[in-house]
Amino acid sequence: MLDLNASVLLIYTGGTIGMIEDSQTGALKSYDFNYLKDYVPELQRLKFNIDSIQFKQPIDSSDMSPEEWKKIVQIIEENYHKYDGFVVLQGTDTMAYSASALSFMLEDLNKPVILTGSQLPIGKIRTDGKENLVTALEIAVDKDPEGNALAPEVCIFFQNLLMRGNRTAKINADYFKAFNSFNYPVLAEAGTYIHYRHEVIHHPDKTCIPQFHYLLDKNVSIIKLFPGISTEILDAMIQIPHLKGIVLETYGAGNASGDAHFLNSIKAAIDKGIVVVNVTQCAHGSVNMDRYQTGKTLKNIGVLSGYDMTTEAAITKLMFLFGHKLSPEEVKERIKLSLAGEMTVK
Numbered sequence: 001m002l003d004l005n006a007s008v009l010l011i012y013t014g015g016t017i018g019m020i021e022d023s024q025t026g027a028l029k030s031y032d033f034n035y036l037k038d039y040v041p042e043l044q045r046l047k048f049n050i051d052s053i054q055f056k057q058p059i060d061s062s063d064m065s066p067e068e069w070k071k072i073v074q075i076i077e078e079n080y081h082k083y084d085g086f087v088v089l090q091g092t093d094t095m096a097y098s099a100s101a102l103s104f105m106l107e108d109l110n111k112p113v114i115l116t117g118s119q120l121p122i123g124k125i126r127t128d129g130k131e132n133l134v135t136a137l138e139i140a141v142d143k144d145p146e147g148n149a150l151a152p153e154v155c156i157f158f159q160n161l162l163m164r165g166n167r168t169a170k171i172n173a174d175y176f177k178a179f180n181s182f183n184y185p186v187l188a189e190a191g192t193y194i195h196y197r198h199e200v201i202h203h204p205d206k207t208c209i210p211q212f213h214y215l216l217d218k219n220v221s222i223i224k225l226f227p228g229i230s231t232e233i234l235d236a237m238i239q240i241p242h243l244k245g246i247v248l249e250t251y252g253a254g255n256a257s258g259d260a261h262f263l264n265s266i267k268a269a270i271d272k273g274i275v276v277v278n279v280t281q282c283a284h285g286s287v288n289m290d291r292y293q294t295g296k297t298l299k300n301i302g303v304l305s306g307y308d309m310t311t312e313a314a315i316t317k318l319m320f321l322f323g324h325k326l327s328p329e330e331v332k333e334r335i336k337l338s339l340a341g342e343m344t345v346k
C-alpha cells in the first residue's frame with residue numbers, strides 16, 4: 001500500500017550506476033549524484049518524497065571499507081525517525097559485503113534498508129539502473145494496511161528480485177542478473193506488481209528498538225583452500241600479529257585435506273585463540289562436518305561450522321563480533337547463532 005506522505009532517504013555512495021566514461025581513457029569513474037538524478041526524471045513522478053544525501057567523494061565499491069559502512073550507519077541513525085525507508089546506492093562489486101555488514105550493524109530494524117546499483121551506468125540507453133532504483137524506492141516505502149513496512153530488513157534489490165542482504169553473492173560481472181541468494185528464498189519479486197513472500201521476511205518484535213552499531217575489527221581474514229595449498233602460506237597467515245578470526249573456505253560439505261601438516265597449522269591457529277569458521281566454496285548448500293572423515297577431523301581440532309553462510313556474511317560477522325571486544329570464547333558462542341538471519345542452523 002502506498003502512503004502518499006511517505007518519505008525515503010536515498011544515500012548515494014558511488015558505483016557504476018552514477019559513473020561516466022573518462023574522456024581520455026574510456027574507463028568508468030565515479031561521478032556526482034546530481035548527474036544521476038538528471039537521468040532519472042521518473043523520480044519526480046513517484047508519489048512520495050525522496051531526499052538524498054551523497055558521500056563527499058563517491059567511490060567505486062572496490063574502495064568500500066568498514067569506515068564507509070560506519071558512515072552509512074551514521075546517516076541512517078541520524079535520519080531514522082524522519083524517513084519510512086532507506087535506499088543505498090553503491091557499486092555491485094562489494095555490495096554483498098556491505099549488505100552483510102549493515103545487517104549486523106543495524107539491529108532490530110523496523111524499516112527497510114535497500115541496497116541497489118546497476119551493471120550499466122544510468123546514462124547508457126540500456127541501463128538497468130533506472131528499474132533497480134525506482135523499484136527499490138517503492139519497496140522502501142511499501143507498507144501493509146496497519147502501516148508496517150513490508151520488508152523491514154537490510155536487502156539487496158537487483159533485477160526484479162528482493163533478497164536478504166546477508167544471503168547474497170555477486171554472481172555475474174556482465175549480466176544484469178548480478179546477484180543470487182542461493183541458500184535463502186527471495187523476499188519479493190517485482191513484475192507488473194511487487195509480490196512479497198511475507199512468510200520468509202523477518203518482522204521485528206514490536207517492542208524492539210533499533211540499535212546502531214559502529215564497532216568492527218579488521219583483524220580477520222579469508223583462506224580459500226585449493227589442492228596443494230602450502231603450509232608455509234598457512235603458517236605465514238597464522239603468524240600475522242593480532243589476527244583474530246579466519247573464514248576457511250573449504251570443499252563441498254566442509255571438507256579439507258587430512259594432511260597432518262595442514263591440520264597442525266590450523267590447530268596451531270586455534271590454539272593461539274584464532275577463531276576459525278568453516279564455509280563451503282560451493283555457492284549452494286551447507287557445511288556439515290559430520291558427513292565425511294575429512295570434515296570430522298576439522299571439527300575435532302576446533303573448527304566451527306559456518307553452516308550455509310556466505311563468505312561475505314561470515315567475514316563481516318567476525319568483524320562485528322570481534323569489534324565488540326568479545327573474547328575468542330564469546331565469539332565462538334555467538335558465531336553459532338544466526339544474528340540477522342544470515343544462516344540456517346540445523
Ligand code: ASP
Binds near residue numbers: 014061090093094
Ligand atoms: N566497479 C563498480 C563498483 O563496484 C561495479 C558496479 O558498480 O557494478 O563500484
